[in-house]
Amino acid sequence: MMQTLTLPAPAKLNLFLHITGRRADGYHLLQTLFVFLDFADEITLTVRSDGAIRRPAGADNVPEAEDLTVRAARLLQEVTGCPLGADIQVLKRIPMGGGLGGGSSDAASVLQGLNRLWQCHLDENALAALGLRLGADVPVFVRGHAAWAEGVGEQLTPVVLPNSWYVVIHPKVHVPTAELFSSPHLTRDSPAITLATFHGGAGLNAFQPVVEKRYPEVAEAINWLSRYSTAKLTGSGSCLFAPVSSKQEGEKILKSLPNKWFGFVAEGANISPLHQKLAIMPTLYN
Numbered sequence: 001m002m003q004t005l006t007l008p009a010p011a012k013l014n015l016f017l018h019i020t021g022r023r024a025d026g027y028h029l030l031q032t033l034f035v036f037l038d039f040a041d042e043i044t045l046t047v048r049s050d051g052a053i054r055r056p057a058g059a060d061n062v063p064e065a066e067d068l069t070v071r072a073a074r075l076l077q078e079v080t081g082c083p084l085g086a087d088i089q090v091l092k093r094i095p096m097g098g099g100l101g102g103g104s105s106d107a108a109s110v111l112q113g114l115n116r117l118w119q120c121h122l123d124e125n126a127l128a129a130l131g132l133r134l135g136a137d138v139p140v141f142v143r144g145h146a147a148w149a150e151g152v153g154e155q156l157t158p159v160v161l162p163n164s165w166y167v168v169i170h171p172k173v174h175v176p177t178a179e180l181f182s183s184p185h186l187t188r189d190s191p192a193i194t195l196a197t198f199h200g201g202a203g204l205n206a207f208q209p210v211v212e213k214r215y216p217e218v219a220e221a222i223n224w225l226s227r228y229s230t231a232k233l234t235g236s237g238s239c240l241f242a243p244v245s246s247k248q249e250g251e252k253i254l255k256s257l258p259n260k261w262f263g264f265v266a267e268g269a270n271i272s273p274l275h276q277k278l279a280i281m282p283t284l285y286n
Contacts, residue, residue: 016203099235108141
C-alpha cells in the first residue's frame with residue numbers, strides 16, 4: 001500500500017447564485033452553477049500507523065481541531081473504523097473566506113485521498129454523504145464534476161460548460177457568510193432559472209448588492225474589473241471574477257491590478273483537477 005499521496009484541492013466559482021426560498025428549518029434554498037478552476041491548494045497525506053490525525057502544515061489562523069481537513073479525516077476514520085491515522089499537510093494558495101471554496105475543497109481531497117490510502121473502499125455516494133456533514137459545498141468537490149446545484153446546494157446535476165478563462169480578484173476583505181444570510185436586505189425570493197436561460201444571460205449573485213453596500217472595497221474591485229468584462233461575486237464573496245477570452249487577455253488585465261488586491265488567471269474545468277489526477281492512478285491507490 002502506498003504511504004504518501006499529494007493531491008490538488010481546486011478552487012470553484014459560482015457562476016450565479018440565487019436564493020429561491022427557505023425551508024421550514026430556516027435553511028436557505030439555492031440555485032447555483034459550480035465550475036472548477038485550475039488554481040488549487042495542495043494536500044499531502046502521509047499514513048500513520050498509530051491512528052493519530054495531525055496537521056503539521058496548514059492555515060496559520062485555523063486551529064488544527066477546527067480545520068476541515070482534520071475533521072474530514074476524523075469523520076472518515078470514525079465511520080469506517082479504520083485504525084490508521086494520517087499527517088495532513090496543506091499548502092494554501094486559495095484565499096480564505098473569499099467564496100472560492102478552499103476549505104471545502106481541502107476536505108474533499110482528504111476524503112478522496114485517505115479513502116484510497118487507508119483502503120476504505122467507500123464509493124463516491126458515501127464520500128459525498130460524509131462531505132455534506134462537513135459543509136454544503138463539500139459534495140461537489142467530492143464528486144468532481146461541474147454541476148447545477150439546488151436545495152441547500154447538495155442536489156447536484158452534472159453539466160458540461162464551454163471552455164472558459166477567468167480573472168479572479170481577492171480584495172483582501174473577509175466577508176462573514178452568516179452575517180449576510182441574516183441581512184434584511186438579502187433577496188430570498190429570486191425566480192428559479194434553467195441552464196438554458198443562464199446561457200441566455202440570466203443569473204445574478206443574490207449576495208452581491210448586500211456585499212457591495214457593506215464592503216466598499218469589494219464594490220471598488222467590482223467596478224474596476226467591470227471596465228474589462230462583466231464582474232460578479234462568487235459565493236458570498238469577497239472574491240469576484242470575470243470571464244476573459246484567453247489566458248493572455250487575463251494576464252494583460254492583471255498587469256493593471258492595484259497592488260492592494262490579489263488576482264490570478266485560471267481556466268475553468270468541467271472535471272475537477274483532483275479527479276483528473278485520481279483518474280491516472282487507479283492501479284496505485286484502489
